[in-house]
Amino acid sequence: MNLTRRHMLLLLPAAGAAWKYVLAGTPEAAPNYKLSEHWWGMLIDLTKCIGCGSCVRACQTENDVPEGYFRTWVERYHVTDYDIENPQVDSPDGGKKGFPPAKDPSGKNFFVPKLCNHCADSPCTQVCPVGATFISPDGVVLVDKTYCLGCRYCVQACPYGCRFINPTTNTAEKCTLCYHRIRKGLTTACCENCPTGARQLAxxxxxxxxxxxxxxxxxxxxxxxxMATHAKVFYNGLDGSVR
Amino acid sequence: MNAFKDAGHLFRLAGVFLAGILLFLVIREFLVPKSFGEYGHYRGAALAEIAARPLHYAGHDTCETCHADVLEKKKDGKHAHVNCETCHGALANHADDPASVTPQKLDTAVLCVRCHEANAAKPRGFPQVVSADHSNGLACDTCHQPHSPAITAGGAK
Known part of the structure; x- marks a missing residue:
């Protein structure tokens, strides 16, 4: 048969579709874990947090977080009296090495660990122009770093300041709720290493x-x-001064 | 009849459009990953890729499969709910290969104060000391056994 240009044109889409399946290979099966059976969040009991920074160190080790950046960090609040609109907040090195003695031990002093809130209606995933960040079917907000352009829209959109641009990959990075651990039935690195049980995966x-x-x-x-983000990180004993 | 005498133009134009749409579909087939849209407006395969990251912390269940003796020491003490790797550090390597990767001996002078140094922001009920006044420079494990830190009548055990 004599192949004309027209024949080639008609064959192209079929060949394209076939080649894509060749490239993709077979997806990895995850036995015993059904995405639809989980909806992950976290419980943080502030009455138990001692500001030791174990969670911050564990997170940085587990996820190879670059020095000076944080996927979770601990803040220390100081509220003197009725002026809860103006708390004094410090977080030296993200609380990674603990905290120096409080400057003013009077009034209210307390620690607040922070991380991605894994919002069910997350502002960060809504602004991504390329579909690089998303809420997984089991309720974890993740970043596909092979797809991320590093445009920083999501960094600005997060009301909790939980995202940053990784300085080596130039892509957005954030807490994955240790997705590689929870898929295996383990708890997150921060919860595993919290000595007082202040953080609990839920x-x-x-x-x-x-x-x-x-x-x-x-x-x-x-x-x-x-902000109506439907955050899934729940705080027990949260003071009104916490931003 | 005359109204359709130049209809060939329209067919040629339709052909150009059709070719354009085909070209778009072909390019799209190549550029959009296969798993895109599997769960939503993102690459579905990314889930498995993120889940495939290696572990650094083995988890206390793994530790306890071998170190039942330590578990026995801990179980009635105040540190019963402090997981192994909180103090001993990330030891998934050790769990994978216990013979060649051995954990380092810990320095209690550094370790204990991370949690127990007095700070006004810590919860009132949490045991805290000003380390400089508390032990006169002695290492914590002179008196306290870290796996079960209460000082019993017979001294540290």
């Missing part, structure tokens, strides 16, 4: 997770509820 779709009992019996708050 699976909101698992009816036997202790989070449900805790949420029913305690006064729990999320950060910046007025």
């Amino acid at each position: 699976d909101l779709k698992n009816p036997s997770d202790p989070i449900h009992e805790f949420l029913k019996t305690h006064s729990v708050q999320v950060l910046k509820p007025y």
